[in-house]
Amino acid sequence: MGQGIENDSPSVQKNTVFNTIRTISSIIYPLITFPYISRVLGAENVGKVNFSSSFVSYFSLITTLGITSYAIRECSLVKDDKKELEKTSSQIYSINICMAVVAYVVLILCTLFVPKLSGYKTLILIQSLGIILTVIGTDWLNTAMEDFRYITIRTAVFQILALICMFAFVRSREHYKAYAVTAIIASSGAYIANVFYRKKYCHVRFTTHMDWKRHTGPIVTMVTMIMAQHILNNLDITMIGVIKDDTAVGLYTTAAYLINFVTQLANAIIFVIMPQMTKAFDNNDNEQLNSLYRYTVSFMLAVALPCFAGLLVMPEEILTLIGGAEYLPSAGVVRILSFSMLFMLVGSFFGNIILIPAKREKQFMRACMSGMVINAITNCILIPPLGIHGAAITTVAANIVIMVISMIGKPAEIRLSNVGKIITGPILGTIFVFIICIVFKVLIDNAIIRLLIAIAISGIAYLVTLIAVKDEFAQSTIIPAFRKVLKIGK
Numbered sequence: 001m002g003q004g005i006e007n008d009s010p011s012v013q014k015n016t017v018f019n020t021i022r023t024i025s026s027i028i029y030p031l032i033t034f035p036y037i038s039r040v041l042g043a044e045n046v047g048k049v050n051f052s053s054s055f056v057s058y059f060s061l062i063t064t065l066g067i068t069s070y071a072i073r074e075c076s077l078v079k080d081d082k083k084e085l086e087k088t089s090s091q092i093y094s095i096n097i098c099m100a101v102v103a104y105v106v107l108i109l110c111t112l113f114v115p116k117l118s119g120y121k122t123l124i125l126i127q128s129l130g131i132i133l134t135v136i137g138t139d140w141l142n143t144a145m146e147d148f149r150y151i152t153i154r155t156a157v158f159q160i161l162a163l164i165c166m167f168a169f170v171r172s173r174e175h176y177k178a179y180a181v182t183a184i185i186a187s188s189g190a191y192i193a194n195v196f197y198r199k200k201y202c203h204v205r206f207t208t209h210m211d212w213k214r215h216t217g218p219i220v221t222m223v224t225m226i227m228a229q230h231i232l233n234n235l236d237i238t239m240i241g242v243i244k245d246d247t248a249v250g251l252y253t254t255a256a257y258l259i260n261f262v263t264q265l266a267n268a269i270i271f272v273i274m275p276q277m278t279k280a281f282d283n284n285d286n287e288q289l290n291s292l293y294r295y296t297v298s299f300m301l302a303v304a305l306p307c308f309a310g311l312l313v314m315p316e317e318i319l320t321l322i323g324g325a326e327y328l329p330s331a332g333v334v335r336i337l338s339f340s341m342l343f344m345l346v347g348s349f350f351g352n353i354i355l356i357p358a359k360r361e362k363q364f365m366r367a368c369m370s371g372m373v374i375n376a377i378t379n380c381i382l383i384p385p386l387g388i389h390g391a392a393i394t395t396v397a398a399n400i401v402i403m404v405i406s407m408i409g410k411p412a413e414i415r416l417s418n419v420g421k422i423i424t425g426p427i428l429g430t431i432f433v434f435i436i437c438i439v440f441k442v443l444i445d446n447a448i449i450r451l452l453i454a455i456a457i458s459g460i461a462y463l464v465t466l467i468a469v470k471d472e473f474a475q476s477t478i479i480p481a482f483r484k485v486l487k488i489g490k
Contacts, residue, residue: 011146012292013477015272016299018148022155023268027261029159029186033166037179045176052123053183055110059103060131061230066222067096068140069274069356070215075144076275077282086202089141094206095215100135104128126180130188137191141198143271150197154190162186221361228368232375232398236391239379244387252388254323255333258315259341262307266345269299270352277357286413293414294422296353298473301426304345306433306462310455311338313437317451336392340399347371347403355409363409371402425471429462436461 038046071092078084111117111124142151162185169178198204236256241249273296280288311318315334319327351364375398382390436458444450466474 012272012276012295013480015146015148016269016477017481018152019272020265020268022148022152023264025152025156025159027264029163032163036166037170040170040172041176041179042173045173048120048123049176049180049183052120052180053127055117055120056107056124056127056130059107059128060134061226062103062106063096063100063131063135065099065226066219067092067099068143069352070218070222071138071140072144072271072274073278073357073359075141076278079144079275079279082202086204089138089202089204090207091210091215092140093135093138093204094208094210095219096135096138097206100131103131122177123180126177127184130184133184133188133191137188137194138198138204139191139194141201141204142194144275145201146272146275148272154193154197158190158193159186162189218359218361221365225361225365225368228365228372232368232372235372235375235379236395239383240388240391243383248388251327251330252333252391254319254327255315255330255337255388255392258311258318258322258334259337262304262311263341263344263348265307266300266303267348267352269296270348273353274357277353281358281411289413290415290417293354294416295473295476296349297416298422298471299477300345300349301423302466302471302473302478304342305426305430306458308338308342309430309434310437310458311335311341313434313441314451314454317441317447317454320447321451330388333388333392336389337395340392340396343396343399343403347399347406350403350406350410354411354414355406358411360409360411364406367402367405367409370405371398374398374401422472425466425469425474428469429465432461432465433458 041049071089074088074092075085078088107124107128111121117124139151142148162182165185166179166182169175170182237249237253240252273292277289277292279285280292311334315331316328319331319334347367351367355361355364375394378394378397379391382394384390386393437454440450440454440457444453463474463478465471467479
């Protein structure tokens with residue numbers, strides 16, 4: 001079993017690298033654009049764009065609720081049968097179209113009859129294009145077909161195009177509508193390419209011939225699960241705003257942003273592994289199941305543990321870099337949420353990588369619902385006396401509940417043998433990261449300089465450690481990726 005990763009399909013390692021690159025680019029993109037936009041447009045116009053974007057996001061959520069994970073799972077099961085793939089994808093696409101129509105009707109009514117929105121009609125129209133582009137793009141089909149090379153390259157191309165358009169057309173405060181267009185190009189423009197590209201797999205079309213019995217139950221379960229996750233992710237911020245003030249919200253959301261950066265990176269593997277796990281469960285291929293299980297654990301450990309150490313030791317430095325000294329009061333929140341991050345990743349792993357592919361999504365739904373309830377109750381108890389730190393503690397509690405309930409639903413055939421081979425490298429490397437960060441925290445006075453030096457040296461030390469102990473993830477993915485880069489460089 002120790003050789004499971006090496007024997008795994010080469011596409012898994014390549015797709016992991018591609019999807020990690022795509023995730024990083026999607027995280028970095030706003031870091032590049034925001035400083036420029038905030039200076040050119042000013043706070044008022046940035047606020048207009050963000051307000052309308054936030055409003056449209058609720059309708060986008062309605063449209064995509066539960067569809068992505070369900071579509072990936074179902075299309076993965078029939079990917080080798082073109083006729084069945086076309087039937088399944090067309091039915092899911094048609095359901096998604098119907099959901100989009102409902103979302104658009106409600107959005108239009110709100111825009112016409114809510115006085116507050118009258119000044120945002122053009123912005124809402126522009127940003128609502130993302131809804132229909134997401135639906136017609138059917139990006140879940142590319143994921144089910146494991147075409148992450150295309151997804152990554154396509155995403156990068158449209159992000160670069162959006163950057164060019166932004167610098168070319170957003171030049172003054174009056175250009176906030178042009179900025180909204182560039183934002184849509186970056187986030188959803190790539191889906192236009194999908195309409196043509198997906199024909200290599202099958203013809204996706206609107207159909208009225210629906211297998212409602214097959215789709216309704218799982219989608220309703222997925223919708224409930226995603227809604228619970230969405231409420232859980234936003235309830236802290238809402239209740240802090242109600243009980244405390246806007247300053248507290250700003251401090252908490254900044255801390256949460258740092259944690260989300262790491263969780264997005266660690267979760268980059270989810271949609272890479274989900275199609276293969278689904279197929280392995282359907283074929284009762286226990287060897288493949290446990291090989292993929294092992295590979296996913298090794299990836300998440302390799303990414304999450306060193307980041308956990310950095311967040312625990314150097315939150316002040318990170319906050320100073322991204323927000324300035326006024327955000328330093330949220331350093332304690334970052335430390336608390338770094339523990340929550342670990343529990344959340346474990347819960348997400350069992351839910352998305354095991355329970356959903358195994359068609360045990362009801363167990364994951366129960367886990368998410370339970371976490372949401374715990375979060376709501378403990379928020380009411382802890383936020384009044386402890387403020388943002390209380391909200392962080394409630395998030396830890398909620399994610400522990402989700403993790404435990406999700407783990408309980410794990411199928412018996414999923415096992416992890418010879419654990420030492422996949423945890424030794426990340427744990428040893430994380431100890432080095434921890435020590436290096438503490439040393440530079442003492443030696444260097446300037447917060448930003450010590451952060452950058454600590455990241456560089458601890459990152460090198462961590463990679464060297466993984467390679468030295470022959471860590472399985474390093475051997476299967478990191479080293480081949482380095483060799484590929486060096487080969488291209490030559």
